[in-house]
Amino acid sequence: MTEHLSPFSQHRPKRSADSLRSARWFGRDELRSFGHRSRAKQLGLDRDDWEGKPVIGILNTWSDLNTCHMHFRVLAEQIKRGILKAGGLPMEIPVMSVGESFTKPTSMLYRNFLAMETEESLRSNPLDAAVLMGGCDKTTPALLMGALSMNLPVVYVPAGPMLKGNWRGETLGSGSDVWKYWDEKRAGNLSDEAWCEIEDGIARSPGHCMTMGTASTMTALAETLGFSLPGASSIPASDSAHIRMAVRSGKLAVDCAWHDWKPSDFITRESFENAITVDMAIGGSTNAIVHLIAVAGRAGLPLPLDDFDAISRKTPHLADLRPAGKYLMEDFYFAGGLPALLNAMGDLLHRDCLTVNGRTLGENFKDAAIHNEKVIRPRANPVAESGGTAVLRGNLCPDGAVIKHAAADPELLTHTGPALVFEDYPDLKARLDDPDLPVTPDSILVLKNAGPKGAPGMPEWGMLPLPKKLLEAGVRDMVRLSDARMSGTSYGTCVLHIAPESALGGPLALVRDGDRITLDVPNRTLTLEVSDDELAARRAAWSPPAPHYARGYGKLYLDHVTQAHEGCDFDFLHHGPPTPEPAIF
DSSP, X not given: OOXXXXXXXXXXXXXXGGGSXXXXXXXXXXXXXXXXXXXXXXXXXXXXXXXXXXXXXXXXXXXXXXXXXTTHHHHHHHHHHHHHHTTOEEEEEEOOOOOTTTOSSOGGGGHHHHHHXXXXXXXXXXXXXXXXXXOSTTHHHHHHHHHHHHTOOEEEEEXXXXXXXXXXXXXXXXXXXXXXXXXHHHTTOSOHHHHHHHHHHSOOSSSBOSSSSHHHHHHHHHHHHTOSOTTGGGSOTTSHHHHHHHHHHHHHHHHHHHHTOOGGGTOOHHHHHHHHHHHHHTTOOTHHHHHHHHHHHHTTXXXXXXXXXXXXXXXXXXXXXXXXXXXXXXXXXXXXXXXXXXXXXXXXXXXXXXXXXSSBHHHHHXXXXXXXXXXXXXXXXXXXXXXXXXXXXXXXXXXXXXXXXXXXXXXXXXXXXXXXXXXXXXXXXXXXXXXXXXXXXXXXXXXXXXXTTTTTSOOSOOSOOOOHXXXXXXXXXXXXXXXXXXXXXXXXXXXXXXXXXXXXXXXXXXXXXXXXXXXXXXXXXXXXXXXXXXXXXXXXXXXXXXXXXXXXXXXXXXXXXXXXXXXXXXXXXXXXXXXXXXXXX
16 A cells, blocks of 8 residues: 655644644643643653643454454554654543444444543543544444544544465355355255354454455445545455555654644535446445444535435446355455556546645546456456445335346346235244245235334344245245345345335334245335325324334434434434534532
8 A cells, every 4th residue: 555645744843742632631721731741641651742732542342252353452553653753642442332233132233322421531642643444334334423523633443354264175265155045954955064164164364254244244334435545445454555544544643733624625416426427336245324324414414315216226246246246355456456446446536635744536546546346356257237236215214225137037026926024033943934824925914013213223134034935936036125234245036125114103013924025226215005095094004113212322213313324314414503612620
């Protein structure tokens, strides 16, 4: 990765040491500053460790229960090295890890928690800038949401993807191959011994999923928005280039602090249009839609669902990556990574958008070249002529729904069939493998009460497992509908994020077994073939489910979370008047 010096001087002059934010804590001749200085000395620091220097926070989402971030304790030391080399004082601050694998009922329930913790950690401490360490699915949007709300200079350091998985010479992709081989095991085609071997070989190193799942998607979009050094999101976690990137990020944070280069200085409406465009070109996760809407909301920039569909229609799918393609993130990195893809996109992007290093996006990738055109396709030979995600409308989803049609069976993208309804996930688990289940390949599986309030937390239940008796008959895809999300590593003809959700009495709540439903992806419609009079009668008889929580964070979540098309953020955290700086008495 080429060294990029930050040309901030063309934007604003370097500020004086006494104008640093941290000087309010340490630089005054008064009792409170005495206390701050004496406690800093309790840490073993001397006055010259902070005097005349910016204090740089390192918000670290490391945890023993977050395997994606298992290397962050070591990586934080490299970021500190960069900060020290640039003349800053690094201060590491642990924040909630929100690990995807172990956090229940779903990590999405806690994305907003981490966003609040990020914002308040930046606000309440004597920091002039910060380095944000994330990568696992919800950590990237959460850190960016909090950083935008606080609007302190920040640099984002992504965790990097793990190395390729391997089983008996077959390349394994995290998530995507789990679902594939689990179906084969349920169908009786895979032994317990082979299943255990796959378990041993699918996650071989530190880092997040090496497919173009939610983690890889969101780190790529964070870079596109301008929060990371050029090329940072593509580097595998185990590559030494990742350490060098971390050091440079620490140095950059010091430069940002001196010039007070904040997210509001470079994040614009066009930055988000770039992010949506890149999401479509990489065949990104459907979760990116919910997260980008939430991140944009913190910047006061509305991002309607229809923008995603409009951009998808005119953006070619260029990255041939699983689950909507063949290759993995390690291949993507060696093919040139995100800078090469950005350069290949040409006039599809607003190249003059500024980024965290003070340069424009176009300047950051102008010399990047594709080294493997099988992995990163040129525009003349795309994976597909349009993006991999579509937004649907209809009487079943008045506020929208999404489908990753690039990862679906093309024959099912126009389909009418009878509904087979599951009232919630326990109902699905209890009945799915019943040999007497009244299901055929034409059936449309419907899952209710899996949305933000209904589940709660809108878990990744949207890739509904197929009934065992159909798997045994060779069926590998069906139309499936829910108000849930699905893992970015998932695939299949899964309609997701149906809004309003069923727990609020959205039309999904009124679907009954046998109702005919029509999915028409080319025309972007999802229709429940039931009369308005019948639906009105059903609505009159409907009653809401009991809330899941009566206290604590869970109740806060249920009381304030918005719907999928609004980003599932808390209503009181939307962009508004700035929160005052803390008083220091």
